[in-house]
Amino acid sequence: MKQLKVIVLGGGQRGQIYTNVMATLPEQFSVVGVAEPGEANREYIRQKHNIPAENCVTSWEQLLNRPRFADVAIISTQDKMHYAPAMKALELGYDLLLEKPVAPTAQECMDIWQQAQRYGRKVMVCHVLRYTSFYSKVKELLASGVIGDVMNITHTEGVGNLHQSHSFVRGNWGNEGRSACMLLAKSCHDLDLLQWLMNDDCDHVHSFGSLRYFRSENAPEGAPERCIQGCPHADTCYYNAVKLYLEDQKNLWFRGAATGMVEPSDEDVRHALENTQYGKCVYKCDNDVVDHQVVNLEFAKGGTVSFTMSAFNKGGRKSNIMGTRGEMFLDFEGDEIKIFHFDTRQFEIIHTRTGAVSGHGGGDDGIVRALYDYLTGVKTADEVSEIGISCRNHLLVFAAEQARHEKSVVDTKTFQQSFVR
Ligand SMILES: NC(=O)c1ccc[n+]([C@@H]2O[C@H](COP(=O)([O-])OP(=O)(O)OC[C@H]3O[C@@H](n4cnc5c(N)ncnc54)[C@H](O)[C@@H]3O)[C@@H](O)[C@H]2O)c1
Known part of the structure; x- marks a missing residue:
């Protein structure tokens, strides 16, 4: 080997x-x-x-x-x-x-x-969801024709209100100038998945969305710049940084990101709350990325997809895939694929995970294994998220953003051609 x-x-x-x-x-x-x-x-x-x-x-x-x-x-x-x-x-x-x-x-x-x-x-892009047992199974089921030809998909990415506040308001991905638009930073995974599951090229896209809630005008009366400065709403605010970062000792993800350390002490976290964006009142940050967005896609063979990204939920991905022979309900976090068969009028339920899985539903582990297979020739480019496939899917994100800004329908083929040198 x-x-x-x-x-x-x-x-x-x-x-x-x-x-x-x-x-x-x-x-x-x-x-x-x-x-x-x-x-x-x-x-x-x-x-x-x-x-x-x-x-x-x-x-x-x-x-x-x-x-x-x-x-x-x-x-x-x-x-x-x-x-x-x-x-x-x-x-x-x-x-x-x-x-x-x-x-x-x-x-x-x-x-x-x-x-x-x-x-x-060879370049593999980290679209880790493709490498989960869950979405691999969904892809396999669709290819087997269990629900016939896929006509349309509705898909929701619930970012989760706390994840939004941590990463896309206070954190590294809150400001487009510093990182990227929300659809690229977070939902490029979803647009990648949707094109992969539809197994077709998207022809047209339009999108709406805005930053509606995490804005300064929604700051409660008397809230200071930083939660640690003694906010009068500390007990009732879901986004109290003292509670989320300092008091919740188990949240190593939040504590690690806020301090840039692997095992930060309370002292390190307090310092971060006093000096970094992670300690700011959630309504008083320099965030400008959207907190909710919808994207509608029309595919070459006539299929359609409706995608919603929203901060205002517990968090999790859910989808409904509608085909000519049945319907599939997906709950990624709950690890449940539920199929309704038109012939028997019965439901079938499939679970894909056995035991504990690594991050992203096993995708973080899966992509490393797939990388080895791709680089050693066991897997071909079209079996992985290689750069060409990923760039085409990223272009769909950029086209959707153009549509959102212009409030127009974008022809994705024409859009893509404008970037080919
Ligand atoms: N695939 C996924 O699901 C997924 C999930 C989260 C983040 N990401 C992406 O992964 C990337 C990294 O995210 P992260 O959460 O690990 O962020 P991070 O901030 O923890 O890691 C980035 C690291 O780059 C280091 N760095 C800065 N300047 C450098 C330099 N000149 N040379 C070398 N290193 C330098 C920083 O010190 C930091 O430790 C981002 O692009 C992010 O969008 C992907």
Whole structure:
């Protein structure tokens, strides 16, 4: 079995998730380099993989200004920092595991795709949901024709009110100028899934949505700039940062992101609440991404999809897939595929998970395994979320955003052609 050598550029949450999975697959992967400015994160990865000191650096340029010394580069820096390391790593001959979004603009996505073709490299984009047992089963069932031809899908991505406040109001993805629009940052997974499940090309798209709630005019009377400054609404506000970050000791995701540390102390969290965006009143941040959005899609063979993203729920993905022989109800978080068969008029229920699963319903683990299969030729490009497929799906996101801003219907073919050089 060939062992692939890996370097990771951006050793934050995602970089650690993928390299932690690789540590469980020592015959397939060996992590031999890390570029990460945060000392605690860099040190965590160094120790976990016993990486030589000369390959542990503070910025990606320091690993990519040398000749290639590994097979694969994981690009898991923030959204606006994928482009430069991806272009350089491809030029050096690395294959890539590239975090989504590929890049924040359509042109940059196309450039990365073309660079991969120019240097003959393989790039897999982290559309992790495709690699879950759940959606793999749904895809398999649709291909088997169990509900006949798919006519239309309604799909909802419930972001969850707390996840929205953490990531898309206070956090890294709240402001489009700093990262990307909501549809790209969060829902590019959904548009990828929907095109994959429809197994067809989307022809037309329109979209509506806005930032309606997490705005300064909705701040309650007398709320200070930071929750830690003694807010009179502390007991009743769902978004009280002191409660969410300081008092909830178990929420390592929130505490880790707020401090940039793997195991922060209360002191570290308090410091973050006093000094970073994570301590701000949720109504007084610099967020501008939408908190609810709908996208309607028309496909080449006439199928339609209606997609809703919303912050105002517990969180979770649910879908209803309607076919000529039956109907499928999907509850991703509940791990339930419920099929109504037209012939028997009976329901059939399928569960896909056995035991504990890794993050994203097992997708974080699944994508690392699929990466190995793709890079060693066991899987072909059209069996994975490779760069060409992912770029076409990202272009759909950009087309939907154009439609939302213009309040128009966008012809996706014409839109895509405008980016082909
Ligand atoms: N596939 C998914 O489901 C999924 C889920 C969450 C996030 N993401 C994406 O993954 C990416 C990373 O997100 P994250 O949550 O890990 O963020 P993060 O902030 O935890 O990690 C990014 C890391 O990049 C590091 N960095 C900054 N400058 C650098 C440089 N010059 N060289 C090397 N590293 C540098 C930061 O210090 C940070 O640790 C983002 O693009 C995000 O949108 C994908």
